[in-house]
Amino acid sequence: xxxxMQNPRHLVRRRGQEARxxxxxxxxxxxxxWYRQLPEEGLxxxxxxxxxxxxxxxxxxxxxxSAEFPKEGPSILRIQQVVRGDSxxxxxxxxxxxxxxxxxxxxxxxxxxxxx
Amino acid sequence: xxxxxxxxxxxxxxEGRISILNCDYTNSxxxxxLWYKKYPAEGPTFLISISSIKDKNEDGRFTVFLNKSAKHxxxxxxxxxxxxxxxYFCAASGGSQGNLIxxxxxxxxxxx
Numbered sequence: 001x002x003x004x005m006q007n008p009r010h011l012v013r014r015r016g017q018e019a020r021x022x023x024x025x026x027x028x029x030x031x032x033x034w035y036r037q038l039p040e041e042g043l044x045x046x047x048x049x050x051x052x053x054x055x056x057x058x059x060x061x062x063x064x065x066s067a068e069f070p071k072e073g074p075s076i077l078r079i080q081q082v083v084r085g086d087s088x089x090x091x092x093x094x095x096x097x098x099x100x101x102x103x104x105x106x107x108x109x110x111x112x113x114x115x116x
Numbered sequence: 117x118x119x120x121x122x123x124x125x126x127x128x129x130x131e132g133r134i135s136i137l138n139c140d141y142t143n144s145x146x147x148x149x150l151w152y153k154k155y156p157a158e159g160p161t162f163l164i165s166i167s168s169i170k171d172k173n174e175d176g177r178f179t180v181f182l183n184k185s186a187k188h189x190x191x192x193x194x195x196x197x198x199x200x201x202x203x204y205f206c207a208a209s210g211g212s213q214g215n216l217i218x219x220x221x222x223x224x225x226x227x228x
Contacts, residue, residue: 004159006159031214035216035218041220042120042122042218042219042220043205043207043216043218044218045215048214059215091159091160093216095214104150105162105216106162107159107161110159
Protein backbone atom coordinates (compact mmCIF):
# COMPACT_ATOMS: atom_id res chain seq x y z
CA UNK A 1 0.00 0.00 0.00
CA UNK A 2 2.07 2.89 -1.30
CA UNK A 3 2.24 6.09 0.70
CA UNK A 4 2.42 9.62 -0.64
CA MET A 5 4.98 9.67 -3.45
CA GLN A 6 6.91 12.78 -4.31
CA ASN A 7 9.41 13.25 -7.09
CA PRO A 8 12.02 14.24 -7.66
CA ARG A 9 13.57 13.88 -4.19
CA HIS A 10 16.19 16.47 -5.03
CA LEU A 11 15.99 19.20 -7.65
CA VAL A 12 18.66 21.72 -8.58
CA ARG A 13 17.79 24.75 -10.65
CA ARG A 14 19.54 27.95 -11.67
CA ARG A 15 17.98 31.31 -10.97
CA GLY A 16 15.31 32.11 -13.55
CA GLN A 17 14.51 28.50 -14.42
CA GLU A 18 11.28 26.68 -13.70
CA ALA A 19 10.82 23.99 -11.05
CA ARG A 20 8.10 21.31 -11.22
CA UNK A 21 7.40 19.19 -8.18
CA UNK A 22 5.11 16.18 -8.37
CA UNK A 23 2.98 14.47 -5.78
CA UNK A 24 0.89 11.30 -6.02
CA UNK A 25 -1.45 10.98 -3.01
CA UNK A 26 -2.12 7.78 -1.14
CA UNK A 27 -4.60 5.46 -2.81
CA UNK A 28 -8.13 6.54 -1.98
CA UNK A 29 -7.10 10.05 -0.92
CA UNK A 30 -8.65 12.92 -2.84
CA UNK A 31 -7.32 15.84 -0.78
CA UNK A 32 -3.79 17.13 -1.39
CA UNK A 33 -1.87 19.75 0.59
CA TRP A 34 1.48 21.38 -0.18
CA TYR A 35 3.78 22.72 2.56
CA ARG A 36 7.17 24.39 2.49
CA GLN A 37 9.86 24.03 5.14
CA LEU A 38 12.76 26.45 5.44
CA PRO A 39 15.84 25.44 7.51
CA GLU A 40 15.18 25.41 11.28
CA GLU A 41 11.51 26.21 10.70
CA GLY A 42 8.25 24.33 10.87
CA LEU A 43 6.22 23.44 7.82
CA UNK A 44 4.19 26.30 6.34
CA UNK A 45 0.96 25.63 4.48
CA UNK A 46 0.87 26.71 0.85
CA UNK A 47 -2.15 25.28 -0.96
CA UNK A 48 -4.97 22.74 -0.63
CA UNK A 49 -6.43 21.01 -3.66
CA UNK A 50 -9.02 18.45 -4.56
CA UNK A 51 -9.29 16.89 -8.00
CA UNK A 52 -9.45 19.71 -10.57
CA UNK A 53 -10.10 22.32 -7.86
CA UNK A 54 -7.99 24.68 -5.78
CA UNK A 55 -9.76 24.92 -2.43
CA UNK A 56 -7.40 27.20 -0.50
CA UNK A 57 -4.27 28.91 -1.83
CA UNK A 58 -3.94 31.45 0.96
CA UNK A 59 -0.41 30.32 1.83
CA UNK A 60 0.99 30.45 -1.67
CA UNK A 61 2.89 33.49 -3.00
CA UNK A 62 0.77 35.36 -5.52
CA UNK A 63 3.47 35.48 -8.17
CA UNK A 64 5.50 32.70 -9.79
CA UNK A 65 3.83 29.86 -7.85
CA SER A 66 0.97 27.73 -9.11
CA ALA A 67 -0.51 24.33 -8.28
CA GLU A 68 -2.84 21.89 -9.94
CA PHE A 69 -4.36 18.49 -9.27
CA PRO A 70 -5.76 17.22 -12.58
CA LYS A 71 -8.40 14.55 -12.98
CA GLU A 72 -5.70 12.11 -14.05
CA GLY A 73 -2.13 12.14 -12.80
CA PRO A 74 -0.23 13.65 -9.89
CA SER A 75 -0.57 17.05 -8.29
CA ILE A 76 2.02 19.52 -9.58
CA LEU A 77 3.54 22.47 -7.75
CA ARG A 78 5.15 24.79 -10.27
CA ILE A 79 7.58 27.58 -9.49
CA GLN A 80 8.49 29.88 -12.36
CA GLN A 81 11.61 32.06 -12.54
CA VAL A 82 13.05 30.60 -9.36
CA VAL A 83 15.09 32.75 -6.98
CA ARG A 84 17.53 31.78 -4.21
CA GLY A 85 14.84 32.27 -1.57
CA ASP A 86 12.82 29.42 -3.09
CA SER A 87 15.42 26.94 -1.80
CA UNK A 88 13.54 24.78 0.70
CA UNK A 89 12.02 21.38 1.30
CA UNK A 90 8.56 21.06 -0.23
CA UNK A 91 6.25 18.48 1.29
CA UNK A 92 3.02 17.11 -0.05
CA UNK A 93 0.37 15.55 2.17
CA UNK A 94 -2.88 13.77 1.44
CA UNK A 95 -5.97 12.79 3.37
CA UNK A 96 -9.16 10.91 2.55
CA UNK A 97 -11.37 13.65 3.92
CA UNK A 98 -10.98 17.34 4.59
CA UNK A 99 -8.59 17.90 7.45
CA UNK A 100 -11.10 19.63 9.62
CA UNK A 101 -12.75 16.25 10.23
CA UNK A 102 -9.71 15.30 12.27
CA UNK A 103 -8.34 12.91 9.70
CA UNK A 104 -4.54 13.08 9.88
CA UNK A 105 -2.67 14.15 6.80
CA UNK A 106 -0.05 11.69 5.55
CA UNK A 107 3.15 13.19 4.18
CA UNK A 108 5.55 12.27 1.43
CA UNK A 109 9.32 12.46 1.92
CA UNK A 110 9.54 15.83 0.22
CA UNK A 111 11.44 17.45 -2.61
CA UNK A 112 14.57 19.34 -1.65
CA UNK A 113 14.86 22.28 -4.04
CA UNK A 114 18.22 24.01 -4.36
CA UNK A 115 18.67 27.18 -6.38
CA UNK A 116 22.16 27.99 -7.65
CA UNK B 117 2.66 35.87 14.32
CA UNK B 118 3.17 32.28 15.45
CA UNK B 119 -0.10 30.60 16.32
CA UNK B 120 1.58 27.36 17.40
CA UNK B 121 4.73 27.56 19.50
CA UNK B 122 7.21 24.95 20.62
CA UNK B 123 9.52 26.86 22.90
CA UNK B 124 12.10 24.14 23.46
CA UNK B 125 14.25 23.58 20.36
CA UNK B 126 15.79 20.47 21.90
CA UNK B 127 15.34 17.91 24.66
CA UNK B 128 17.68 15.18 25.88
CA UNK B 129 16.37 12.20 27.87
CA UNK B 130 17.80 8.95 29.16
CA GLU B 131 16.49 5.71 27.70
CA GLY B 132 13.61 4.30 29.76
CA ARG B 133 12.64 7.68 31.25
CA ILE B 134 9.71 9.88 30.28
CA SER B 135 9.97 12.46 27.49
CA ILE B 136 7.64 15.45 27.73
CA LEU B 137 7.30 17.72 24.74
CA ASN B 138 5.32 20.91 25.08
CA CYS B 139 3.31 23.07 22.72
CA ASP B 140 1.36 26.33 23.18
CA TYR B 141 -1.18 27.87 20.86
CA THR B 142 -2.96 31.19 20.61
CA ASN B 143 -6.04 30.54 18.50
CA SER B 144 -8.99 29.25 20.54
CA UNK B 145 -10.74 28.22 17.30
CA UNK B 146 -8.40 25.27 16.74
CA UNK B 147 -10.37 22.04 17.11
CA UNK B 148 -7.77 19.34 16.41
CA UNK B 149 -4.19 19.02 17.52
CA LEU B 150 -1.70 16.55 16.09
CA TRP B 151 1.83 15.41 16.78
CA TYR B 152 4.18 14.37 14.00
CA LYS B 153 7.62 12.82 14.22
CA LYS B 154 10.25 13.56 11.60
CA TYR B 155 13.56 11.90 10.81
CA PRO B 156 16.17 13.71 8.65
CA ALA B 157 15.49 13.53 4.91
CA GLU B 158 12.05 12.02 5.49
CA GLY B 159 8.55 13.43 5.67
CA PRO B 160 6.66 13.90 8.94
CA THR B 161 4.97 10.77 10.27
CA PHE B 162 1.66 11.09 12.12
CA LEU B 163 1.86 9.96 15.76
CA ILE B 164 -1.25 10.90 17.66
CA SER B 165 -4.01 13.51 17.69
CA ILE B 166 -6.56 14.95 20.07
CA SER B 167 -9.85 16.70 19.57
CA SER B 168 -10.44 19.94 21.43
CA ILE B 169 -13.39 18.34 23.24
CA LYS B 170 -11.06 15.88 25.00
CA ASP B 171 -8.26 16.41 27.47
CA LYS B 172 -6.32 13.20 26.97
CA ASN B 173 -5.65 10.63 24.27
CA GLU B 174 -3.41 7.61 24.66
CA ASP B 175 -1.87 5.25 22.14
CA GLY B 176 0.68 2.79 23.46
CA ARG B 177 3.72 4.65 24.76
CA PHE B 178 2.35 8.00 23.55
CA THR B 179 -0.13 10.18 25.44
CA VAL B 180 -1.24 13.66 24.51
CA PHE B 181 -2.72 16.00 27.10
CA LEU B 182 -4.72 19.11 26.24
CA ASN B 183 -5.32 22.02 28.62
CA LYS B 184 -7.72 24.33 26.77
CA SER B 185 -7.82 27.02 29.43
CA ALA B 186 -4.04 27.36 29.24
CA LYS B 187 -3.97 26.78 25.46
CA HIS B 188 -1.31 24.18 26.07
CA UNK B 189 -0.74 20.61 25.01
CA UNK B 190 1.98 18.11 25.73
CA UNK B 191 3.15 14.79 24.36
CA UNK B 192 4.40 12.20 26.83
CA UNK B 193 6.51 9.29 25.66
CA UNK B 194 7.12 6.57 28.22
CA UNK B 195 9.35 4.68 28.29
CA UNK B 196 11.57 6.59 25.88
CA UNK B 197 13.64 4.55 23.44
CA UNK B 198 16.69 5.53 21.32
CA UNK B 199 14.55 5.05 18.18
CA UNK B 200 12.35 7.91 19.40
CA UNK B 201 15.18 10.34 18.66
CA UNK B 202 13.75 12.66 16.03
CA UNK B 203 12.20 16.11 15.60
CA TYR B 204 8.66 16.33 16.94
CA PHE B 205 6.21 18.81 15.48
CA CYS B 206 3.02 19.98 17.09
CA ALA B 207 0.29 20.99 14.61
CA ALA B 208 -3.20 22.42 14.87
CA SER B 209 -6.16 22.63 12.56
CA GLY B 210 -9.48 24.37 12.78
CA GLY B 211 -9.83 26.40 9.67
CA SER B 212 -12.67 25.49 7.36
CA GLN B 213 -10.27 23.93 4.89
CA GLY B 214 -8.26 21.80 7.27
CA ASN B 215 -4.74 23.02 6.58
CA LEU B 216 -2.33 22.36 9.43
CA ILE B 217 -0.41 25.04 11.31
CA UNK B 218 2.90 23.73 12.61
CA UNK B 219 5.24 24.69 15.42
CA UNK B 220 8.97 24.90 14.73
CA UNK B 221 9.65 21.50 16.26
CA UNK B 222 11.57 20.05 19.20
CA UNK B 223 14.55 17.80 18.58
CA UNK B 224 14.41 14.86 20.99
CA UNK B 225 17.55 12.86 21.75
CA UNK B 226 17.13 9.66 23.73
CA UNK B 227 20.46 8.46 25.07
CA UNK B 228 21.11 4.73 25.72
